[in-house]
Amino acid sequence: MAISFTLNGGNQSVDVDPQTPLLWVLRDTIGLTGTKFGCGMALCGACTVHVNGSATRACVTPIATVAGKKVTTIEGLSAHTTHAVQLAWLEIDVPQCGYCQSGQIMAAASLLSKTSKPTDADIDEALKGNICRCGTYGQIRTAVHRAAEIAANGGKA
Amino acid sequence: MSAIAVFDRRNFLRGTVGLALSFLLPEKESRLLAQPGRSARLQPKPSAYIHVGTDDTVTFMITKAEMGQGTVTSLSMLLAEELDCDWKRVKTEFAPVDPSLYGNQGVYGSASIRTLWTPMRQVGATARALLVGAAAAQWNVDAGSLGTDNGFVVNPATGARLSYGSLTEAASQLQIPASVALKDPKDFKLIGKPLKRLDSFGKVNGTAQFGIDARQPGMVYAVLQRCPVFGGKVASFDASKAKAVPGVKDVIETSSGIAVIAVNTWAAMQGRKALAVKWDEGGGAAQSSAKISALFADLVTKPGAEAKKTGDPEKALASASKKLDAVYEAPYLSHAPMEPMNCTAVVTADRCEVWASTQGPTAARETAARVTGLAPEKVKVNTLFMGGGFGRRSGADYVGEAVEVAKAMPGVPVKLTWSREDDMQHDHYRPAAYVKFAGAVDADGWPAVYAAQVACPSFGGGRGGVDSTAVEGIHTLEYAIPHFQVDYHRADVGIPVSYWRAVGYTQNTFFAESFLDELAAAGGKDPVALRRKLLAASPRLLGVLNLAAEKAGWGKPTAGLSQGVAVVNNIGSYTAEVAEVSVVDGKLKVHRIVCAVDCGHVVNPAIVKQQIESGIVYGLSAMKSAITIDQGRVQQGNFDKFTVMRIDEMPKVEVYIVESDKNPGGIGEASVPAVLPAVCNAIFAATGKRIRRMPITEKI
Numbered sequence: 001m002a003i004s005f006t007l008n009g010g011n012q013s014v015d016v017d018p019q020t021p022l023l024w025v026l027r028d029t030i031g032l033t034g035t036k037f038g039c040g041m042a043l044c045g046a047c048t049v050h051v052n053g054s055a056t057r058a059c060v061t062p063i064a065t066v067a068g069k070k071v072t073t074i075e076g077l078s079a080h081t082t083h084a085v086q087l088a089w090l091e092i093d094v095p096q097c098g099y100c101q102s103g104q105i106m107a108a109a110s111l112l113s114k115t116s117k118p119t120d121a122d123i124d125e126a127l128k129g130n131i132c133r134c135g136t137y138g139q140i141r142t143a144v145h146r147a148a149e150i151a152a153n154g155g156k157a
Numbered sequence: 158m159s160a161i162a163v164f165d166r167r168n169f170l171r172g173t174v175g176l177a178l179s180f181l182l183p184e185k186e187s188r189l190l191a192q193p194g195r196s197a198r199l200q201p202k203p204s205a206y207i208h209v210g211t212d213d214t215v216t217f218m219i220t221k222a223e224m225g226q227g228t229v230t231s232l233s234m235l236l237a238e239e240l241d242c243d244w245k246r247v248k249t250e251f252a253p254v255d256p257s258l259y260g261n262q263g264v265y266g267s268a269s270i271r272t273l274w275t276p277m278r279q280v281g282a283t284a285r286a287l288l289v290g291a292a293a294a295q296w297n298v299d300a301g302s303l304g305t306d307n308g309f310v311v312n313p314a315t316g317a318r319l320s321y322g323s324l325t326e327a328a329s330q331l332q333i334p335a336s337v338a339l340k341d342p343k344d345f346k347l348i349g350k351p352l353k354r355l356d357s358f359g360k361v362n363g364t365a366q367f368g369i370d371a372r373q374p375g376m377v378y379a380v381l382q383r384c385p386v387f388g389g390k391v392a393s394f395d396a397s398k399a400k401a402v403p404g405v406k407d408v409i410e411t412s413s414g415i416a417v418i419a420v421n422t423w424a425a426m427q428g429r430k431a432l433a434v435k436w437d438e439g440g441g442a443a444q445s446s447a448k449i450s451a452l453f454a455d456l457v458t459k460p461g462a463e464a465k466k467t468g469d470p471e472k473a474l475a476s477a478s479k480k481l482d483a484v485y486e487a488p489y490l491s492h493a494p495m496e497p498m499n500c501t502a503v504v505t506a507d508r509c510e511v512w513a514s515t516q517g518p519t520a521a522r523e524t525a526a527r528v529t530g531l532a533p534e535k536v537k538v539n540t541l542f543m544g545g546g547f548g549r550r551s552g553a554d555y556v557g558e559a560v561e562v563a564k565a566m567p568g569v570p571v572k573l574t575w576s577r578e579d580d581m582q583h584d585h586y587r588p589a590a591y592v593k594f595a596g597a598v599d600a601d602g603w604p605a606v607y608a609a610q611v612a613c614p615s616f617g618g619g620r621g622g623v624d625s626t627a628v629e630g631i632h633t634l635e636y637a638i639p640h641f642q643v644d645y646h647r648a649d650v651g652i653p654v655s656y657w658r659a660v661g662y663t664q665n666t667f668f669a670e671s672f673l674d675e676l677a678a679a680g681g682k683d684p685v686a687l688r689r690k691l692l693a694a695s696p697r698l699l700g701v702l703n704l705a706a707e708k709a710g711w712g713k714p715t716a717g718l719s720q721g722v723a724v725v726n727n728i729g730s731y732t733a734e735v736a737e738v739s740v741v742d743g744k745l746k747v748h749r750i751v752c753a754v755d756c757g758h759v760v761n762p763a764i765v766k767q768q769i770e771s772g773i774v775y776g777l778s779a780m781k782s783a784i785t786i787d788q789g790r791v792q793q794g795n796f797d798k799f800t801v802m803r804i805d806e807m808p809k810v811e812v813y814i815v816e817s818d819k820n821p822g823g824i825g826e827a828s829v830p831a832v833l834p835a836v837c838n839a840i841f842a843a844t845g846k847r848i849r850r851m852p853i854t855e856k857i
Contacts, residue, residue, distance in 0.1 A: 016404075016421070017403055017404065017423075017424070017427075020421070020423045020424075021423060024421050024422050024423035025421075027422070028378060028420075028421035028422055028423070029421060031372060032363070033363070033366075033367075033369075033370035033372070034362070034363020034364065035363070036367075036369070036495070036496070036544070037369065037422075037497065037574070038495050038496075038497070038577065039577045039795050039796055040576060040577055040795075041577070041795055041796075041797070043795055043796040043797055044495065044577075044796050046495055073363065074362060074363035075362065075363045075364075077362075078362075081358065081361060081362040086361045086362060089357070089361045090353075090357055090358065090361060093353050093354050093357055093763065093767075094357075094361075095225075095354070095356070095357050095360035095361065096225030096226070096227075096767055096771055097223075097224050097225030097494070097495070097496075097542070097543060097544050097545045097546075098225065098356065098357075098359075098360030098365055098367075098542065098544070099367060099494075099495040099496045099542075099543075099544025099545060100495045100544075101360050101361060102363050105361060123804070124804050124805035125805070127804045128803045128804050128805045129803075130803075130804070131495065131796060131801055131803060132495070132774075132804075133493060133494055133495050133545045133547070133774075133775065133778075133801065134225045134545060134771045134774075134775075135770055135771040135772070135773065135774025135775060135802070135807075136767075136770075136771070137774065137802075137803075137804040137807035138770055138807055138809075138810055139767075139770075140804060141804070141807070
């Protein structure tokens with residue numbers, strides 16, 4: 001049975017086993033590979049997307065549960081890589097291998113949508129579910145603060 | 158030799174006419190890069206690195222794959238510095254695998270910049286010379302009278318300018334000069350600058366293509382059930398329930414297990430759960446971490462193979478008045494890169510194509526050729542971004558597995574994805590290791606004897622019974638201690654091992670620098686003062702030690718914190734780290750790491766700083782995690798039991814880089830070894846308790 005939801009602002013319908021996690025629907029069925037597989041158990045955050053605006057681990061989210069909801073992936077965060085978090089990430093040059101960064105950016109964007117001027121403790125709390133084996137944590141903290149400034153400045157770096 | 162080189166590289170040339178350089182290039186390989194059984198003699202190899210399009214685009218072929226260490230950016234900087242092209246217009250592509258052009262393209266041993274520092278600049282300078290030569294011919298002037306400026310050849314006498322793109326066809330007709338002069342480093346415009354990475358854009362918008370992102374028309378998805386016991390085999394299996402799972406297309410037996418092939422990864426995983434497999438577990442099923450540890454403890458009481466000896470430690474110990482014994486131990490560790498192993502492959506009767514995130518594209522091609530029976534030239538390897546490597550992706554086991562499944566389905570592209578559990582339970586691990594130290598201090602309290610019996614599985618190399626990789630970090634110590642000895646005890650216990658970021662140093666520097674601290678305490682010496690005295694003849698180690706101590710405020714810790722120090726010389730670089738920690742109610746918190754590094758001439762200081770921070774986090778994770786074996790099985794499967802550092806544990810990190818005009822050392826592995834002993838020595842300063850066993854799982 002087809003399951004319909006809004007994906008990055010457009011209508012999306014898929015016909016898969018309703019228990020299939022959103023992660024694999026995005027990556028394998030639809031072909032949006034920016035959302036990454038890391039653990040399959042909501043332990044690492046690499047698969048973080050937004051469901052109705054909230055950071056959600058796509059690897060443990062059955063596709064049936066997003067029916068009728070709004071899903072945003074890294075590809076849909078902004079049309080031209082201009083979201084405040086992305087601008088800050090580029091300015092600070094956060095990524096190393098880059099694999100976890102989609103999830104980090106989506107988690108950071110969700111944090112800033114709720115807490116416009118986060119403290120280090122806020123950042124740690126919001127992002128401690130996102131593992132980075134390259135150890136970009138220090139730069140992530142700096143970049144989230146910078147993103148908050150950019151957002152406060154109307155999205156201009 | 159003709160400069161004209163027409164390569165069949167559609168991606169590279171993109172159908173445009175232009176200059177592709179091919180010429181003999183001496184390729185130095187570090188000892189880590191040397192293939193087993195291959196002559197270490199340096200052989201010149203023709204290489205192709207630069208394409209200048211008629212549209213003025215400059216494309217660099219990156220021969221060393223990118224796992225975050227910055228090769229795309231740093232190698233481009235070396236080429237662009239001498240080519241004098243417009244940095245803003247540089248494009249890059251990963252080179253195809255071609256040993257005849259590029260030699261071994263593996264990335265390990267922090268060797269990319271070390272080995273390509275001079276050759277890449279020579280390539281850039283040669284391309285520039287050809288473009289200048291083409292302009293000189295066009296203007297009918299002496300090439301020596303011309304200069305270049307950001308992608309143009311300029312004639313200072315007339316003010317005339319010609320873009321590189323307008324010269325590329327003519328340049329490709331010219332003879333390659335026998336030699337070219339390289340810039341004086343004081344004239345560098347790019348090298349030494351903290352330029353932004355070239356690979357960041359795609360990594361913040363989801364478009365960067367990692368191995369796991371490969372997609373081909375008609376592709377199917379596979380997972381593989383391997384025997385949970387190392388060395389075990391399939392005895393029998395029943396796939397009927399697996400085949401009944403919606404989306405499952407097929408189930409096949411391979412040399413390493415049972416593959417389930419489906420319409421998507423999830424369906425394949427569900428199919429695998431429904432498999433009924435009987436394993437022939439073999440002798441490995443009796444193995445356990447406790448048994449391995451007991452074997453180590455037994456081995457170190459027996460004669461070992463001498464890795465290094467100065468003075469007469471035995472005699473000196475017998476007459477010493479103040480002696481010290483200590484046993485240190487470290488567990489197996491998984492690499493746990495964020496991108497689990499995976500590979501996509503398609504095989505037909507006469508060709509094979511592979512898409513992989515790999516540190517060893519050359520090995521990947523050889524493996525695919527072996528599995529398919531095709532000549533290596535019939536195998537095309539597409540190198541994609543790695544979601545971390547840390548040594549795990551230097552092997553090609555996962556490539557071979559995917560190619561084997563694809564071979565069973567001719568013409569159908571197959572993506573084989575490892576689950577996190579597959580990745581963690583079928584890694585090639587950082588080996589467990591065990592060291593029995595004996596030491597003594599002299600009447601003035603200075604170290605007189607330092608002797609180590611090292612038990613560790615072998616990485617496979619070594620001479621005279623000594624695997625130098627298993628003792629590196631101990632037998633490489635530069636301390637002036639009169640009686641010094643390191644013996645190696647080979648312990649092969651059937652658990653696959655391989656390089657883990659910083660290799661033998663990861664455990665051995667923890668052992669070695671902790672025991673040195675024990676000797677300092679036994680002699681009543683300050684840890685920094687003691688190292689200064691013993692490193693008087695090692696100026697670069699002494700330099701980083703002094704720099705780190707100064708910047709950290711050694712001896713005057715932040716209020717409430719305690720300090721520890723450790724140093725290391727590995728991968729051609731020198732690193733000192735001072736840790737500031739607190740231990741409250743038995744709970745450790747690492748507050749600050751001050752790192753001084755001397756890695757010779759710095760190509761990109763921003764990337765050096767990134768790599769130092771990265772190595773510190775990777776090294777600190779070793780305090781938190783272990784791979785343990787019971788009944789031949791790895792007991793950890795995911796990040797719940799194999800715990801790694803997270804952002805809320807991130808200390809403040811300060812990096813200080815020594816200015817140097819020496820040839821570059823490596824950087825990717827430089828900061829990993831010293832962080833753990835620096836932290837443990839700080840724990841001793843805080844509590845008087847020695848941490849001799851990893852991980853730190855209990856209250857301190």
